[in-house]
Amino acid sequence: METSRSVIDYSLTRRATLAALFGGRATTTDVCDAHPYLLRAAKFHGEPTDDPCPVCHKDLLTHVTYTYGDALGEYNGRIKATRELAQLQYEVSEFTVYVVEVCQTCGWNHLRESYVLGHGGRTGNGAEVARLRAGARRVRHSRERALSE
Numbered sequence: 169m170e171t172s173r174s175v176i177d178y179s180l181t182r183r184a185t186l187a188a189l190f191g192g193r194a195t196t197t198d199v200c201d202a203h204p205y206l207l208r209a210a211k212f213h214g215e216p217t218d219d220p221c222p223v224c225h226k227d228l229l230t231h232v233t234y235t236y237g238d239a240l241g242e243y244n245g246r247i248k249a250t251r252e253l254a255q256l257q258y259e260v261s262e263f264t265v266y267v268v269e270v271c272q273t274c275g276w277n278h279l280r281e282s283y284v285l286g287h288g289g290r291t292g293n294g295a296e297v298a299r300l301r302a303g304a305r306r307v308r309h310s311r312e313r314a315l316s317e
């Protein structure tokens with residue numbers, strides 16, 4: 169199951185940002201503002217690409233892939249390697265992938281694309297099951313509280 173849903177390509181906004189930079193309507197300080205956390209993520213968890221940095225042309229871009237979704241439980245917001253996504257989408261019903269490109273030399277960074285993955289089912293993931301159980305417990309507790317008051 170390699171299908172991805174809701175793919176959003178950010179190449180238009182990327183091109184607009186670069187056009188603003190080269191047209192003098194933005195400065196490198198505006199667009200090469202990678203957060204230290206993002207730079208560190210690129211260094212240690214990023215995946216190299218063959219794309220040269222569109223701003224400084226001194227370095228190749230690194231992709232950092234973030235995964236977000238309630239169904240991910242404690243893994244919500246974690247960085248994942250692209251090769252891990254195939255396995256993850258068998259285990260988790262739905263999550264969104266954000267791919268950010270980063271230049272580790274000048275700090276250029278831009279969202280490249282985002283897409284939704286997951287098996288689409290309702291259960292099958294430990295985090296989801298735990299969440300459902302916690303939800304059921306909460307309901308039961310509030311009902312008990314209501315009865316004792």
Ligand SMILES: [Zn+2]
Nearest residue numbers: 221224271274
């Ligand atoms: Zn650069």
